[in-house]
Amino acid sequence: MVQKYNNKISRPDEKDGNKVQPEAVRILTDPDSWRTGTGSGSGHNNAPDPHSTDGLCLTDGNRVAVVGGGPAGTLFSRFLMRTLRRIGTHIELDIFEPRNFNYCGPAGCNHCGGVVSESLVQLLAADGIILPDETVQRGIDSYVMHMDVGSVRIDTPLQEKRIAAVYRGHGPKKSEQSHITGFDHYLLREAVRAGAHHRPHMVTSVDFDSGHPQIKLADGRKESYDLVVVASGLNSALLGLVEQTGRGFSRPQMAKSFVAEFKLGAAAVERHLGSSMNVFLLDLPHLQFAALIPKGDYVTLVMLGDKVDEGLVNAFLNAEEVRRCFPDNRPPQNICQCLPRLNVTHARKPYADRVVFIGDSGVARLYKDGIGSAYRTAKAAANCVALYGYSERNFKEHYWPACRKIVFDNMIGKCVFGVCHLIQRLTFARRGVLRMTEQEQYGAGVAPRMSSVLWDVFTGSAPYREVLLRTLHPVFISRLLWNLAAANLRLPSARKRGVTAS
Amino acid sequence: MNEELGRVYQDGEIIITEGEVGDCMYIIQQGTADVIRMEEGRPTVVDTMEAGELFGEMAIVENTVRSSTVKARGTVRAITIDRKTFMRRIQEDPSLAMSVLEVLCHRVRNLDGNIAHLKQQLESQRGGGV
Numbered sequence: 159m160v161q162k163y164n165n166k167i168s169r170p171d172e173k174d175g176n177k178v179q180p181e182a183v184r185i186l187t188d189p190d191s192w193r194t195g196t197g198s199g200s201g202h203n204n205a206p207d208p209h210s211t212d213g214l215c216l217t218d219g220n221r222v223a224v225v226g227g228g229p230a231g232t233l234f235s236r237f238l239m240r241t242l243r244r245i246g247t248h249i250e251l252d253i254f255e256p257r258n259f260n261y262c263g264p265a266g267c268n269h270c271g272g273v274v275s276e277s278l279v280q281l282l283a284a285d286g287i288i289l290p291d292e293t294v295q296r297g298i299d300s301y302v303m304h305m306d307v308g309s310v311r312i313d314t315p316l317q318e319k320r321i322a323a324v325y326r327g328h329g330p331k332k333s334e335q336s337h338i339t340g341f342d343h344y345l346l347r348e349a350v351r352a353g354a355h356h357r358p359h360m361v362t363s364v365d366f367d368s369g370h371p372q373i374k375l376a377d378g379r380k381e382s383y384d385l386v387v388v389a390s391g392l393n394s395a396l397l398g399l400v401e402q403t404g405r406g407f408s409r410p411q412m413a414k415s416f417v418a419e420f421k422l423g424a425a426a427v428e429r430h431l432g433s434s435m436n437v438f439l440l441d442l443p444h445l446q447f448a449a450l451i452p453k454g455d456y457v458t459l460v461m462l463g464d465k466v467d468e469g470l471v472n473a474f475l476n477a478e479e480v481r482r483c484f485p486d487n488r489p490p491q492n493i494c495q496c497l498p499r500l501n502v503t504h505a506r507k508p509y510a511d512r513v514v515f516i517g518d519s520g521v522a523r524l525y526k527d528g529i530g531s532a533y534r535t536a537k538a539a540a541n542c543v544a545l546y547g548y549s550e551r552n553f554k555e556h557y558w559p560a561c562r563k564i565v566f567d568n569m570i571g572k573c574v575f576g577v578c579h580l581i582q583r584l585t586f587a588r589r590g591v592l593r594m595t596e597q598e599q600y601g602a603g604v605a606p607r608m609s610s611v612l613w614d615v616f617t618g619s620a621p622y623r624e625v626l627l628r629t630l631h632p633v634f635i636s637r638l639l640w641n642l643a644a645a646n647l648r649l650p651s652a653r654k655r656g657v658t659a660s
Numbered sequence: 661m662n663e664e665l666g667r668v669y670q671d672g673e674i675i676i677t678e679g680e681v682g683d684c685m686y687i688i689q690q691g692t693a694d695v696i697r698m699e700e701g702r703p704t705v706v707d708t709m710e711a712g713e714l715f716g717e718m719a720i721v722e723n724t725v726r727s728s729t730v731k732a733r734g735t736v737r738a739i740t741i742d743r744k745t746f747m748r749r750i751q752e753d754p755s756l757a758m759s760v761l762e763v764l765c766h767r768v769r770n771l772d773g774n775i776a777h778l779k780q781q782l783e784s785q786r787g788g789g790v
Contacts, residue, residue, distance in 0.1 A: 297665040318667040
């Protein structure tokens with residue numbers, strides 16, 4: 159059913175046939191020398207700033223390198239350039255991104271399901287980043303939750319499409335969609351508009367020269383900067399090399415996910431999925447979460463779990479609840495697939511003097527809203543660098559708190575997903591959840607307590623802490639208990655009684 | 661238009677109404693909308709907004725009623741930003757307020773220009789009448 163997925167994720171260092179030399183990396187070996195360094199190639203105009211405790215504060219002519227042109231790198235660049243413009247500081251900022259986001263398939267893609275959450279769409283808009291129509295492949299206004307005991311649709315209360323399904327690159331392999339602009343391409347364009355320079359080169363290592371970070375490019379050139387921002391995601395060899403230096407940074411632990419694209423045609427997508435994301439709570443071992451996301455002519459499948467392999471993908475695609483979402487109850491052969499990694503823990507100490515790790519390279523939200531984590535860490539790092547400085551102490555005081563908030567929320571997220579996993583396992587629990595959601599969606603005047611919990615778990619719109627607190631509300635608990643009893647005693651729900659929401 | 665983000669308002673449809681309590685602000689994704697105020701019982705178009713422009717922010721910032729009515733001119737698509745999401749995020753990241761401040765500054769500049777223009781007109785009318 160599913161293709162044997164042997165397409166390796168192309169790593170930047172492998173793509174150009176250049177093997178990264180570990181000996182080239184000596185990051186963080188001499189932090190004291192970085193503070194006092196006067197290396198070449200940068201502005202070196204580090205006049206002590208009254209707000210920077212360590213004298214490392216951006217001034218006119220300084221140079222910043224951002225390694226990675228995904229959402230974290232481009233959003234950081236845009237935020238930093240805009241804030242510095244307001245302050246009246248002029249710097250040089252280079253984004254190193256060798257990938258051409260105008261290529262279809264894995265070559266132009268940053269390997270992700272491509273969902274911009276409800277809260278992130280709003281925050282981007284408030285920040286002046288209004289996603290253009292050619293980037294949004296489908297506005298999502300509802301979720302359909304599928305379980306073996308039944309399915310239920312959860313609508314957004316405002317009849318508004320506030321979740322964006324996007325392509326990270328230029329669409330699936332051989333899709334040849336000339337009219338689209340990938341999400342990453344759009345953000346890179348915005349960063350360049352804000353004054354950043356895009357340099358389509360691969361960075362193979364980060365070293366230090368007279369105290370200043372120095373990056374080495376695939377063609378052997380070396381360039382010095384005042385600050386290096388690592389936003390290379392998880393699929394970069396750079397993180398492993400930095401880790402080996404033994405200076406405190408250790409990269410996040412990762413799990414594999416599975417992303418595949420199915421071509422159905424726009425009419426079939428509209429008929430079978432419409433503007434709903436379809437999520438599945440199925441009792442399959444090792445499966446944490448799976449979703450089908452409609453996008454133009456295509457449907458994207460995302461599977462997350464602790465051990466996603468071919469057997470699990472096949473079992474999932476053969477499940478009746480999944481087959482029903484495709485024409486003729488049969489998923490077609492996928493045309494594009496990858497096994498991207500996702501964070502399951504955070505990086506240890508993702509900062510040092512003149513170096514900071516953002517997005518997936520540093521801290522990301524557990525299972526959900528990776529682009530939202532990129533936004534949060536990018537903004538916190540940009541504000542820290544622009545307003546306070548870029549010493550280790552500055553990052554610890556003004557960047558790490560934003561990361562710590564995500565880390566703490568992820569701990570609660572583990573409990574939330576533990577409960578979800580339990581529901582996946584227990585048929586009587588699934589019946590209760592389904593009934594309670596149906597009561598809320600189809601019954602008149604019932605407060606959407608379960609619906610809002612499920613909505614926020616699926617969309618990643620609210621912090622896990624908030625989701626957990628809502629489930630601890632006495633009314634939620636009593637209503638869940640009642641629905642568990644009623645569902646297992648087979649009492650008809652509002653939907654089955656034919657009641658419609660007012 | 662039904663695949664895109666936001667909600668679609670048809671020509672003439674009221675998006676927000678003067679005097680109503682508001683809990684969100686709007687960003688126009690596509691189309692044009694008129695800003696209308698009731699003056700001496702008569703509706704007066706005081707501004708026209710286009711794609712990318714933000715409105716309804718005053719009710720969020722001040723927690724008061726809408727100061728104007730906004731009506732779709734042709735088909736309009738807009739997305740909303742909840743007060744709760746916005747205020748919570750500003751609490752964590754005050755720099756988010758800068759974008760709204762920029763909009764407000766821009767609006768004040770325009771209003772200053774309009775007032776100066778109207779004063780000039782008024783004075784020239786008075787001068788002509790003497």
